Amino acid sequence: MADIVFINPRFEVSYWGMEYALPFMGKRANLPVACLPLLAALTPAEHTVTLVDENVEAINYERLAKADIVGVTGMSVQRFRMKEILTELKRRGVFTVVGGPLVTVQEDYFGDLADVIFIGEAEETWPQFLNEWKQGLHQVRYEQLEKTDMATVPTPRFDLLKMQHYLFGSLQFSRGCPFQCEFCDIIVTFGRRPRIKTSAQILAELDAVNAQGVDIVFIVDDNLIGNKKAIKEVLKDVVDWQIKHGYPLTFFTEASIDLADDPELMEIMVEANILAVFVGIESPREESLRETKKFQNVRAGGTLLEKVHRVQDAGIEVWCGMILGFDNDDATIFDAQREFIRDARITSTMIGMLYAIPKTPLHARLEAEGRLDPSDEPEFGTNVIPLKISREELRDGYVSVMNDLYTTEAYFGRLDALYIDAKIKMGQGRARYWREHRWAGFKTNAMWTVQSIGLYVRMMRGIPEASLRREYRKRIWNLVKARPDPGLVLFYIIKCAMHYHAHYMAKQMATGRSPIFNSY
Structure with a gap:
């Protein structure tokens, strides 16, 4: 039997981290990462598992030194803290394994700091490793040959998380996205064929997260509607579950803008009590969207602005991601972004500079063109060297747009345009139940x-x-x-x-x- 500890390192301040607002909410972190409770569920019962999220509790290195295996996972924004943790664990002689999005795209990043690394999904490789480790025959690198059959994924061990410290819960219904955005690493990690859990699995997870006293849940799928036909059937079962239990859960999620083209799907999402959806809009300019192969955003059926309004009018608030620094972006892009976000009435806008993630098509293209900053901590906040503006202009324009979007006049102008002027109605499914x-x-x-x-x-x-x-x-x-x-x-x-x-x-x-x- 092994004593296993999984660690999620603390995040740096970020747009979605809510670090400056969490004290008002009485919470320590916005939501738990999905991998920790899932890894615990994948671990055979003969082993003991402890989950440590540094965003809600400090790391006890004396405790870790007594563990048989310490696993560290993380995204690229956590890489510096991951390295600090692994360095300290190595100094103490702790056996460490590393997995997650960062090591999947940069498997040599930590050098010899980790004893074992896991590339990509680990539903098969994690139990395989534990069996081999027990026999003293473990490998130093594991990578699943095939993508996980989502019908085999167990219910995450939410009971091992300190849920009282999180603002929201998190669930995953599916993996994969059918699109081919040049900058995105999702298709690198999860592939372009959407894979979805069964209704029975998802309803079991709803029961499990509801048992932890959570009432707001983020469905962390990178594109919930990647397989529209399948997700409709699952969401109908979620609606039935909500009705049976009295609508205890409120959801928000991520989806592509083609949601606006499917009134039936929007109606089902409203009935399931999905109040908000994050959409990767990226740019108001068609030439930039085509450049980055964001073809789903330039399809027929109306302008981007009209599609956003269509989703809002259906009773779902739209949050969005916007990117500055595409090859087609010149100095006029900053005002174009401000104007679009104002007209779209999108209050929560995560705007950022284009960043080339290793193993993505964007990274390969810019590397071939000699337009990548090789520094691990680029001076200008991104490793991309833009084409039509300088790096200083991109950085300063980004900071300026961020500040302008979040003046009280601009922010509440968008918020009140949506809820006071347009009077959009949210939670209509639950409201019908309450009648x-x-x-x-x-x-x-x-x-x-x-x-x-x-x-x-x-x-x-x-x-x-x-x-x-x-x-x-x-x-x-x-x-x-x-x-x-x-x-x-x-x-x-x-x-x-x-x-x-x-x-x-x-x-x-x-x-x-x-x-x-x-x-x-």
Whole structure:
């Protein structure tokens, strides 16, 4: 029997990390990474497993020194911390294994700091390694030959996570994306054939995460609708589960913009209580989208702006990713991005500079053209050398756009255009359920009212800038007068907290008090 510890290193400050707003929420991290509880579930019962997420608890190296195996996983944004942890573990003589997105695309990154590395998915290779390790015959490198059959994936061990410290829960329904975006490493890791779990698996995971007291869950699929036909059937079963259990869960997820072309799918997502969807829009310019092979964004059926509005009108808020620094981007791209995001009424916009991830087509192309900065920590926040603007212009333009998007006037202009002017309705599926179960609706609305008051008080006490406190008070009161819906009021206050995080992060970059946090 092995004593195994899995570690997820702490993240640097990021757009989605919510680091500056989490204290108001009484939480330590936004959500748990999906791999930790899944690896625990893949570990045979004869072994003991401990999960350590450094984003919610400190690493105890004395404890790790007693473990038989310590696994470290992480993404590229965690690479510096991963290296620090592995260096300390090696100094202590700990047997270490490393896997995850970073080592999958840069398997030599850690040199001899790790005893074993895992490339790509590990549903088959992790149990194989444990069996070989037990016999003293383990290899130093494991890579699955075939992509995982998702019907074989076990229910993650959510019970091993300290869920009380997370703002949201996380679930994975599928892997893979059918598209071919040049900059994306998802198709490198998971492939272009979407693979989806069975309804029975997903419903079991809903039961498991619901048992942990979670009420908001991020479906972490990189493109939930990669296989539209299959996901419709699964989501219908999710709707039935929600009705059976009284709609305890609220979801948000990621999807491609072709969602707007499928009214039936949007309707099912609304019924399943998916309130928001993150869409990779990337650029308002068709030539840049074609350059990066984002062909799904230039299909017939309306402009990008019209498609965003179509999703919003269906009752799903759109969040988006935008990229600066494509080869077709010149100095006018910054204003074009500002204008599009304003007109699209997208409040939560993760904007970043184009970054070339190893093993992607973009990386191969730019390397061949001699347009990559080889530094592990590029001076200008990205390893891409742009074509039509200088690196300084790209960096400064990025910081400027981030700051402009998150001024109170710009941010709340978009937010109020969506919820006060357009009056989009979210959570319509759950609202229909409540019309037939009024007591359940009353209890939930009462709970939301209490939560709203608590979050509002913590924000008013915790935000040091008096001008921001005044602005939030004014905006919240305007919403209450226009739409006195307890759920919407709570959502709006959360949006104020999200604004504070993005606004503060952008200001830190603009004033030079923090390094450039590139979202991509």
